[in-house]
Amino acid sequence: MSHHPDPNASYLESPAGFWPWLKSWLFTLDHKRIGILYFLGIVFSFGLGGFFAMVIRIELLRPHGLMLTHTQYNQVFTLHGAVMVFLFIIPSIPATIGNFVLPLLLGAKDVAFPRLNLLSFYIYLLGAVLAIFSLFSGAVDTGWTFYTPYSTQTGTAVISMTLAAFVLGFSSILTGINFIVTIHKLRAPGMGWFRIPLFAWATYATSIIQILATPVLAITLVLLILERTLGLGIFDPALGGDPVLFQHFFWFYSHPAVYIMILPAMGVMSEIITTHAQKDIFGYRFVAFSSIAIAVISFLVWGHHMYVSGQSLYANMIFSVLTLLVAIPSAIKVFNWVATLYGGHIHWRVPFLYAMGFIFLFLIGGFTGIILALLSLDVHLHDTYFIVAHFHYVMVGGTVMAFVGALHHWWPKMFGRMYSENWARVAFVLVFLGFNLTFFVQFILGSKGMPRRYHNYLDQFQPLHAFSTFGSWVLGLGFIVMTVYLIHSAFRGKKAPANPWESRTLEWQTASPPTTGNFEGTPTVTGGPYDYPRAGAAAGRNGRPE
Amino acid sequence: MSQVPRKEHHAAHHFDDAVQERDAALLGMWLFIGQELLFFGGLAVLYIVMRLQHPGAFVEGSGHLSWKLGGLNTAFLVVSSMTLGLAIRSAKRDEAGKIVPFLGATFLLALSFLVVKGFEYSEKIHHGLVPGKWFSAIGADPSLHVFFGMYFATTGLHALHVLIGMGLLVWLMLRARRGHFHSGYQTPLDLVNLYWHTVELIWIFLFPALYLVS
Ligand SMILES: [Cu+2]
Numbered sequence: 006m007s008h009h010p011d012p013n014a015s016y017l018e019s020p021a022g023f024w025p026w027l028k029s030w031l032f033t034l035d036h037k038r039i040g041i042l043y044f045l046g047i048v049f050s051f052g053l054g055g056f057f058a059m060v061i062r063i064e065l066l067r068p069h070g071l072m073l074t075h076t077q078y079n080q081v082f083t084l085h086g087a088v089m090v091f092l093f094i095i096p097s098i099p100a101t102i103g104n105f106v107l108p109l110l111l112g113a114k115d116v117a118f119p120r121l122n123l124l125s126f127y128i129y130l131l132g133a134v135l136a137i138f139s140l141f142s143g144a145v146d147t148g149w150t151f152y153t154p155y156s157t158q159t160g161t162a163v164i165s166m167t168l169a170a171f172v173l174g175f176s177s178i179l180t181g182i183n184f185i186v187t188i189h190k191l192r193a194p195g196m197g198w199f200r201i202p203l204f205a206w207a208t209y210a211t212s213i214i215q216i217l218a219t220p221v222l223a224i225t226l227v228l229l230i231l232e233r234t235l236g237l238g239i240f241d242p243a244l245g246g247d248p249v250l251f252q253h254f255f256w257f258y259s260h261p262a263v264y265i266m267i268l269p270a271m272g273v274m275s276e277i278i279t280t281h282a283q284k285d286i287f288g289y290r291f292v293a294f295s296s297i298a299i300a301v302i303s304f305l306v307w308g309h310h311m312y313v314s315g316q317s318l319y320a321n322m323i324f325s326v327l328t329l330l331v332a333i334p335s336a337i338k339v340f341n342w343v344a345t346l347y348g349g350h351i352h353w354r355v356p357f358l359y360a361m362g363f364i365f366l367f368l369i370g371g372f373t374g375i376i377l378a379l380l381s382l383d384v385h386l387h388d389t390y391f392i393v394a395h396f397h398y399v400m401v402g403g404t405v406m407a408f409v410g411a412l413h414h415w416w417p418k419m420f421g422r423m424y425s426e427n428w429a430r431v432a433f434v435l436v437f438l439g440f441n442l443t444f445f446v447q448f449i450l451g452s453k454g455m456p457r458r459y460h461n462y463l464d465q466f467q468p469l470h471a472f473s474t475f476g477s478w479v480l481g482l483g484f485i486v487m488t489v490y491l492i493h494s495a496f497r498g499k500k501a502p503a504n505p506w507e508s509r510t511l512e513w514q515t516a517s518p519p520t521t522g523n524f525e526g527t528p529t530v531t532g533g534p535y536d537y538p539r540a541g542a543a544a545g546r547n548g549r550p551e
Numbered sequence: 552m553s554q555v556p557r558k559e560h561h562a563a564h565h566f567d568d569a570v571q572e573r574d575a576a577l578l579g580m581w582l583f584i585g586q587e588l589l590f591f592g593g594l595a596v597l598y599i600v601m602r603l604q605h606p607g608a609f610v611e612g613s614g615h616l617s618w619k620l621g622g623l624n625t626a627f628l629v630v631s632s633m634t635l636g637l638a639i640r641s642a643k644r645d646e647a648g649k650i651v652p653f654l655g656a657t658f659l660l661a662l663s664f665l666v667v668k669g670f671e672y673s674e675k676i677h678h679g680l681v682p683g684k685w686f687s688a689i690g691a692d693p694s695l696h697v698f699f700g701m702y703f704a705t706t707g708l709h710a711l712h713v714l715i716g717m718g719l720l721v722w723l724m725l726r727a728r729r730g731h732f733h734s735g736y737q738t739p740l741d742l743v744n745l746y747w748h749t750v751e752l753i754w755i756f757l758f759p760a761l762y763l764v765s
Contacts, residue, residue, distance in 0.1 A: 118576075189578060219586070235683035244697075
């Protein structure tokens with residue numbers, strides 16, 4: 006590296022000239038800059054996936070299609086799913102917010118392996134390029150689940166998309182390793198395990214899943230590719246293989262992957278709620294350990310995706326019971342967040358609005374998950390729009406709300422600028438309203454028998470489908486408004502103070518934007534992360550660098 | 552006893568000291584090995600399911616493999632672990648001249664493993680035992696190709712890991728020649744050692760599972 010940045014200058018400061026500037030970004034080892042690089046990739050992916058979503062909704066305005074052939078429709082919903090899952094939502098919070106915030110939260114100078122961190126970004130980029138190549142070379146039409154034997158037989162670009170998912174998985178594994186080692190080894194002096202901010206606990210649990218579940222997806226996709234190219238008999242029954250085995254393998258990763266998506270969001274919640282309610286978390290250890298509990302249980306429930314696959318009734322019953330168990334640690338978190346608010350000094354700022362939006366939508370997503378965990382009900386709702394609505398409430402209502410909340414919470418830290426609070430409120434209302442308009446009716450559609458992934462449908466479903474489509478426009482408008490004011494803020498926004506929300510965690514105790522070296526000297530921790538003054542008491546001690 | 556001045560290693564800027572750096576690197580490698588085991592664990596599950604579904608094919612297919620060649624390869628890997636261990640010992644004792652020869656011996660043993668594997672593969676290809684579209688052998692068991700699908704998938708992925716290990720050994724030799732390893736610093740050697748033991752361990756499972764079925 007020829008350019009050695011000054012550790013005491015803002016991390017955004019670059020050498021003069023276009024090429025030195027570009028080089029300083031592309032070869033950066035600074036976790037904050039790598040977080041920003043991921044952020045750009047992830048926002049692009051969200052735009053791409055969102056575009057496909059809009060096409061799906063417009064196509065479904067009419068019962069017999071509007072502009073796409075059946076195959077094109079299959080391709081569009083597959084691409085929507087694959088891009089949103091592998092390129093956007095799995096890396097969203099860990100790779101952007103996690104990279105930027107985690108070392109700061111721990112009082113560290115960087116992640117444990119900065120070069121590995123940059124490598125995982127480039128692996129992510131390679132995966133993205135492969136996925137986009139797949140778009141233009143006969144886009145895949147199998148659904149994002151790549152079920153065999155269809156995926157070994159269809160003429161569309163299965164290999165490039167599965168290869169993309171394989172490569173992206175590798176990036177995810179390396180990030181997970183980096184974060185676990187960072188949390189173990191690089192905490193500031195005095196930061197014992199129970200003084201770690203809860204976002205770091207959530208990241209830790211997420212990383213465990215990334216490391217232990219992703220390789221199973223990797224081997225599954227390798228075998229799928231081998232079967233498709235060489236004709237190995239592994240999943241295709243005509244060749245002596247077992248297609249249900251593919252489903253077991255796929256969900257052994259992809260159910261835990263749901264928690265790769267939601268656990269970091271839960272971590273974000275704990276940070277936003279404590280900061281904007283100016284209050285210590287209620288039941289720190291319960292919130293921390295419930296993350297680990299969710300990570301552990303997540304490996305034992307994959308069969309709930311396969312109730313109607315022909316697996317044994319006893320397996321179904323066991324998977325059903327285990328799935329219901331997930332509700333316990335999830336509920337612990339929700340109760341503890343609500344209890345944290347009691348007696349707090351609540352500031353209704355935009356990140357807090359998203360936190361409340363998260364709790365409301367996640368509750369609906371969670372409760373409908375309980376409905377789907379029950380065998381007798383799931384047999385009727387399986388593969389209907391009820392499922393579609395359920396997982397969008399968890400993924401969008403949960404993770405995307407948390408991601409956007411986190412973005413607003415840490416934006417002043419990341420870019421050193423404030424955004425327009427009023428426009429941000431407008432965008433929140435549009436997103437929250439638009440989301441519910443789009444997806445709540447899909448519960449009704451599903452319970453009336455509308456199957457998912459169908460291009461054509463019975464005339465009687467048209468009003469509800471049209472309603473959902475109008476909702477998606479409101480949702481889309483919300484994100485457009487957000488894009489405009491955030492871009493404006495990044496260049497023209499008011500300069501942000503070091504700690505605009507008066508938070509106690511360490512990342513706010515340094516400049517906005519932080520210096521390349523993160524802190525002046527090494528911070529020393531003497532108390533819990535949310536040591537907010539109780540009413541009438543003196544200010545706490547924690548969280549100030551020496 | 553007179554204290555020989557220990558050679559120093561300077562940790563990267565974001566670590567407090569060399570000990571923290573070393574601990575972090577080793578923990579990272581252990582986590583990586585965890586994901587390797589899950590990766591091959593998926594193959595192990597596949598093996599069990601396939602063997603339960605096609606028991607005859609596994610007995611017949613295993614008969615086509617030479618346990619002598621497999622055993623020879625096992626010996627190569629076991630001895631290579633030893634030579635790698637000796638390279639680390641040489642570094643710890645500041646015997647810089649011995650590190651590269653021991654690493655070189657490890658490399659040659661790994662190469663021998665792949666050469667033997669290559670002979671085995673070419674013999675299978677010759678007999679039409681390549682699975683998939685090119686399978687032309689007629690076995691007593693109609694699903695003989697399932698066994699050879701397993702054989703080529705598992706040993707092929709394992710061989711890829713051996714190849715990566717050889718690349719890492721070359722990297723270590725280049726660094727050793729520049730005098731990077733001494734009594735104060737052997738972390739990269741230890742990391743590759745952990746990786747290499749994992750590759751060996753996986754082979755220890757593969758050998759009986761494929762060569763010694765009947
Ligand atoms: Cu699931």
